[in-house]
Amino acid sequence: MQIQVFMGNSGDEKTSKLQSVKDRLDFIGESAPIIQAGAYGEDGLLEILEVRAAGGQREILVDDCSKQQILRVLKWQLCVEHEPNFEEVVIRLARKD
Template identity: 40%
Template sequence: MQIQVIVEARANKAEDSFGSVMAGLKRTEHGYPLIHADAYAVEGLLGILDVRAARGERELMVLQCGREQIQAVLEWQSETEDLLNLKDLVIHLVRKAEI
């Protein structure tokens, strides 16, 4: 599993890595592989990541992540590193911009 943390760009800044990752996402039969982290508590986010990976999605982008959510996903990565079905999973975590 590969995890990339991207800091959300403010409106007046260039959206370099965020924009290029968004442009590269492939539509699946379930739509684009986007997850809105602000709709989930920490455990709920881990659950939806597990569900999406189990149904075969190999690249996911999680928008509006808080610090606790990012930390939990990184810990989940450590706990699941030996699972073969998650080896090729790529997760892009987009951290909320701090104002």
């Protein structure tokens, strides 16, 4: 599993980075809707990430993440790093301001 964190001062800039990744994935025929982290607590975000990865999604995009959500995702990565369902998963997190 690979985790990428987009940080910056502008929510628009972060969202545009995620949007460009989404546009590229849409172009090659892979669906990658952007998850709005603000709709989930830390545990809820981990659950949706697990469901998406277990369902076969290999690129997961998450916008508006809090610092705590990002830290929890990074800790979770260590727990699942040897599980085959997560080997080729790339999660891109955009931190909220």
